[in-house]
Amino acid sequence: MLVQELELETTLALDEINLADPDFWLRDDFHGALALLRTERPISWHEHPASGKGFWALLDYDDIAEVDKDWEAFSSKYGVRVYNDAGTKVRPGTGALIELDPPYHTVNRKRVSKAFMPRQVGQMEGYVREQARRLVSELSDGQEIDFVNDLAAVLPFEIISDLVGIDPVDRPRLLELSNIGRSEHELDYLDRPEVQQQAVLDLREYGVNLAAKRLLDPKEDLISELAKVQVDGKQISKEELGGYFGLMISAGSGTTRAALSHGMLAFSQFPEQRRLFMTDPVGFERTMAEEVIRWATPLKHQGRVLTEDIVFKGVPMKKGQKIGMWFIASNRDPRIFPDPFKFDITREVNPHQSFGAGGPHFCMGAHIARREIWMLLQELFARFPNTHVISAPVRERSLQSNGFKSMQVRIAR
Amino acid sequence: MPNVTFIDAAGKSKVIDCAVGTSLMRSAQLNGVTGIYAECSGQKMCATCHVYVAEEFLHTLPAISEDENDMLDSTASDRQHNSRLSCAIIIQPEHENLVVQLPEFQR
Numbered sequence: 001m002l003v004q005e006l007e008l009e010t011t012l013a014l015d016e017i018n019l020a021d022p023d024f025w026l027r028d029d030f031h032g033a034l035a036l037l038r039t040e041r042p043i044s045w046h047e048h049p050a051s052g053k054g055f056w057a058l059l060d061y062d063d064i065a066e067v068d069k070d071w072e073a074f075s076s077k078y079g080v081r082v083y084n085d086a087g088t089k090v091r092p093g094t095g096a097l098i099e100l101d102p103p104y105h106t107v108n109r110k111r112v113s114k115a116f117m118p119r120q121v122g123q124m125e126g127y128v129r130e131q132a133r134r135l136v137s138e139l140s141d142g143q144e145i146d147f148v149n150d151l152a153a154v155l156p157f158e159i160i161s162d163l164v165g166i167d168p169v170d171r172p173r174l175l176e177l178s179n180i181g182r183s184e185h186e187l188d189y190l191d192r193p194e195v196q197q198q199a200v201l202d203l204r205e206y207g208v209n210l211a212a213k214r215l216l217d218p219k220e221d222l223i224s225e226l227a228k229v230q231v232d233g234k235q236i237s238k239e240e241l242g243g244y245f246g247l248m249i250s251a252g253s254g255t256t257r258a259a260l261s262h263g264m265l266a267f268s269q270f271p272e273q274r275r276l277f278m279t280d281p282v283g284f285e286r287t288m289a290e291e292v293i294r295w296a297t298p299l300k301h302q303g304r305v306l307t308e309d310i311v312f313k314g315v316p317m318k319k320g321q322k323i324g325m326w327f328i329a330s331n332r333d334p335r336i337f338p339d340p341f342k343f344d345i346t347r348e349v350n351p352h353q354s355f356g357a358g359g360p361h362f363c364m365g366a367h368i369a370r371r372e373i374w375m376l377l378q379e380l381f382a383r384f385p386n387t388h389v390i391s392a393p394v395r396e397r398s399l400q401s402n403g404f405k406s407m408q409v410r411i412a413r
Numbered sequence: 414m415p416n417v418t419f420i421d422a423a424g425k426s427k428v429i430d431c432a433v434g435t436s437l438m439r440s441a442q443l444n445g446v447t448g449i450y451a452e453c454s455g456q457k458m459c460a461t462c463h464v465y466v467a468e469e470f471l472h473t474l475p476a477i478s479e480d481e482n483d484m485l486d487s488t489a490s491d492r493q494h495n496s497r498l499s500c501a502i503i504i505q506p507e508h509e510n511l512v513v514q515l516p517e518f519q520r
Contacts, residue, residue, distance in 0.1 A: 118520045348447065360456060
């Protein structure tokens with residue numbers, strides 16, 4: 001088989017399933033393991049093999065929705081990843097929107113969110129389509145590309161860079177930095193964590209310098225808006241500004257890159273879906289994009305930290321413990337998504353949790369992401385309907401990012 | 414309990430039974446009305462629970478808050494004089510036989 005077949009059964013016993021182990025996510029049967037865990041133990045405790053620190057894992061759709069909405073008990077202030085640096089210390093570069101609770105979250109999100117609202121994004125459609133068309137026009141029949149880095153990474157990054165106001169000259173370096181910055185569990189960087197940490201700092205420093213320039217000379221872009229953000233009634237600090245910048249860049253690029261890559265793979269693995277899509281690409285736009293986003297689940301989980309001792313669904317949990325909402329499991333719940341392992345672009349009702357589960361942090365970039373997905377894949381298959389994956393994608397080694405590092409694709413008419 | 418009719422953009426209608434004190438948005442979700450997304454679950458932050466309220470019921474609705482007003486300027490489908498967020502409408506007895514039109518797009 002040229003493309004991966006994911007095993008829906010698992011060879012793991014229930015007690016062997018450890019979501020904290022980065023290598024669990026590289027198994028071919030991880031979906032089978034998640035389905036078993038979700039059915040038998042929808043709330044379970046997992047520990048990082050190296051540090052022994054752990055977290056609660058929620059795999060049930062309704063439990064996740066409840067926790068996402070209950071920001072008072074399950075705070076975002078102490079970090080939103082269940083990585084091995086568990087605890088209540090705020091990691092460097094945080095304080096950005098994703099790590100605020102109401103009321104500061106609400107006030108600050110409002111300040112930056114206008115450009116991402118449905119009407120405003122609708123007005124960007126022409127521009128997004130132009131970018132997608134331009135990228136596809138540079139391809140030629142028979143060409144072999146790394147879909148992830150040559151196509152999927154480029155469109156979202158260009159668009160968020162335009163929105164944020166980044167000089168085109170600086171973009172290649174920032175893309176590189178944001179890639180390295182997300183690679184905490186990658187084997188390339190395991191023995192050189194300073195490289196990864198430096199990339200995060202460099203990205204942040206760029207953001208801080210850009211913000212300083214815009215403070216003196218504001219333009220019509222997101223960074224100028226972000227520079228005016230206040231936290232606790234005070235001018236936002238450099239650390240926080242840098243965190244915002246990093247957040248916009250990584251939220252605006254890595255996730256959509258993952259979605260596009262999974263979408264390309266799905267249309268290769270399910271050619272009847274691609275044929276269906278091409279019978280009415282405009283008619284299927286919205287449902288296709290939603291199914292790609294469910295299928296891809298670009299963030300396997302988002303984390304929270306307990307602010308008090310509670311008993312949740314009969315499970316006693318303690319203040320300070322981390323808890324992960326595992327969308328990667330809930331998005332395959334047959335109770336919510338009939339035939340969940342079928343990639344089906346005709347799903348009319350598709351209440352996936354890839355953009356979050358209805359709490360205050362629901363994805364701000366969702367409308368842009370949807371358009372990028374439907375326009376790039378539409379433009380690609382319109383010109384090159386037989387484009388297909390030619391070698392199995394290399395998965396990222398991550399507890400959170402559900403993307404691919406590379407995937408070879410042949411462009412074909 | 415008030416009956417409310419939702420008419421979608423294609424003209425198809427669905428009548429649901431609502432509980433006084435719940436929002437129109439939540440009532441729609443509980444009764445399987447498609448076309449209300451409510452991505453923010455009723456926090457007036459997402460503009461995806463947009464409805465057009467029938468003329469004769471406009472006077473039964475609370476005043477539009479600043480937050481709601483901002484959202485109504487951000488909806489996917491055009492804002493009209495009878496545009497409201499369904500999460501901002503709490504069902505009362507006077508909403509018996511309320512009719513609302515769903516917009517073509519929420520996002």
